[in-house]
Amino acid sequence: MLPKKHFGQNFLTSIPARIAIVKAGDIVTTDTILEIGPGKGFLTQELLTTGAHIIALEKDVELLPLLKEMFSHYKNFTLVEGDALTYIPPKKYKIIANIPYYITGAILSHYLSCAYQPETMVVLVQKEVAERVVDTKESILSLSVKAYGTPKIVYRVNKGSFNPAPSVDSAVLKIENISRNNFINQNHETTFFKIIKQGFAHKRKYLLSNLRELFPKSTLETLFEELFISSKARAEEIPLSIWLLLSQKLTTGAT
Ligand code: SAM
Numbered sequence: 001m002l003p004k005k006h007f008g009q010n011f012l013t014s015i016p017a018r019i020a021i022v023k024a025g026d027i028v029t030t031d032t033i034l035e036i037g038p039g040k041g042f043l044t045q046e047l048l049t050t051g052a053h054i055i056a057l058e059k060d061v062e063l064l065p066l067l068k069e070m071f072s073h074y075k076n077f078t079l080v081e082g083d084a085l086t087y088i089p090p091k092k093y094k095i096i097a098n099i100p101y102y103i104t105g106a107i108l109s110h111y112l113s114c115a116y117q118p119e120t121m122v123v124l125v126q127k128e129v130a131e132r133v134v135d136t137k138e139s140i141l142s143l144s145v146k147a148y149g150t151p152k153i154v155y156r157v158n159k160g161s162f163n164p165a166p167s168v169d170s171a172v173l174k175i176e177n178i179s180r181n182n183f184i185n186q187n188h189e190t191t192f193f194k195i196i197k198q199g200f201a202h203k204r205k206y207l208l209s210n211l212r213e214l215f216p217k218s219t220l221e222t223l224f225e226e227l228f229i230s231s232k233a234r235a236e237e238i239p240l241s242i243w244l245l246l247s248q249k250l251t252t253g254a255t
Contacts, residue, residue, distance in 0.1 A: 013161060030052070058079070148182070
């Protein structure tokens with residue numbers, strides 16, 4: 001069966017890379033691991049040896065018979081046919097996966113912001129994406145991840161480690177300490193995403209003028225002064241802590 005490009009099928013042939021991904025998950029036998037896109041089972045095989053319960057969630061129905069044949073004799077293996085973007089996860093789990101690159105952003109945002117967040121995520125993603133997530137020059141992507149957890153790059157994987165080889169290198173991104181503790185309530189979380197989206201809307205504009213499309217100028221000027229944000233600051237220069245304070249104050253209306 002030929003790999004399907006539209007499903008982002010780049011199978012991980014490198015054994016050292018598979019071992020590095022599993023090791024980064026700090027797996028214990030009582031863990032439940034959600035593997036998004038088991039594909040032909042290359043990483044699944046490695047995950048199963050840990051003794052943890054592995055839920056393998058695959059969208060491509062044509063891969064299911066192969067996965068059943070390979071792993072149905074394992075007591076700690078559950079195969080689920082489904083879409084990672086609509087799947088409702090269990091209450092306590094870790095995500096460890098070589099995810100389909102075409103939906104990297106959507107997977108990160110779906111699981112980090114869902115009702116049952118994973119304890120940890122270890123995901124193989126495009127190198128540029130991993131670097132953007134951990135960058136101190138902020139973006140909507142980096143802030144949306146850092147708001148919920150602590151990301152770091154733990155391993156680099158070159159494009160020759162896959163079949164077929166993708167056009168770019170990859171990296172293993174580990175996100176730890178996942179919670180919504182940075183938000184005082186749901187409104188704060190909603191306002192945070194509203195202002196980062198608007199703050200980065202026009203790249204050449206100052207943050208203040210971007211946000212003026214949502215809030216009165218006087219409110220913003222007072223808050224900028226209070227939080228020591230320059231009126232000439234650009235969105236990418238503002239660290240997470242300030243975005244959190246700004247969104248909290250804009251939520252509660254305290255000026
Ligand atoms: N884990 C395998 C490996 O490392 O060799 C395959 C990884 S491949 C990059 C991505 C896998 O995700 C493919 O098996 C693909 O069919 C599956 N996939 C694509 N879109 C998906 C979705 N929305 N939900 C679940 N799985 C998906």
